[in-house]
Amino acid sequence: MRQAARLSEDLETMNPLTCEQAVQQFFAYLDRALSGEPLEALEAHLEACLDCCDKLRFSRHLDAFVKARLPESRLPTDLDAKIRRVLRG
Ligand SMILES: [Zn+2]
Numbered sequence: 677m678r679q680a681a682r683l684s685e686d687l688e689t690m691n692p693l694t695c696e697q698a699v700q701q702f703f704a705y706l707d708r709a710l711s712g713e714p715l716e717a718l719e720a721h722l723e724a725c726l727d728c729c730d731k732l733r734f735s736r737h738l739d740a741f742v743k744a745r746l747p748e749s750r751l752p753t754d755l756d757a758k759i760r761r762v763l764r765g
Contacts, residue, residue, distance in 0.1 A: 693718060698728045699731055703735065705718055
């Protein structure tokens with residue numbers, strides 16, 4: 677019991693971020709907006725936490741997906757303008 681308690685204390689000192697805090701920083705991390713201590717803390721957490729590693733991989737896909745789709749969201753406006761022009765003859 678004592679050893680387990682001590683072990684988790686050690687982990688906490690080495691790994692001050694909780695999973696929740698780590699996840700909250702994913703998008704800043706993906707945008708390379710993190711630097712210095714927060715970046716080091718997050719990377720240390722990711723090395724130690726498989727769960728967050730998986731979540732980061734998912735967030736990276738999601739981030740890429742959203743960014744890839746952004747230009748497409750302008751398409752309907754262009755189409756709309758084209759259709760109006762055609763209708764006006
Ligand atoms: Zn975690």
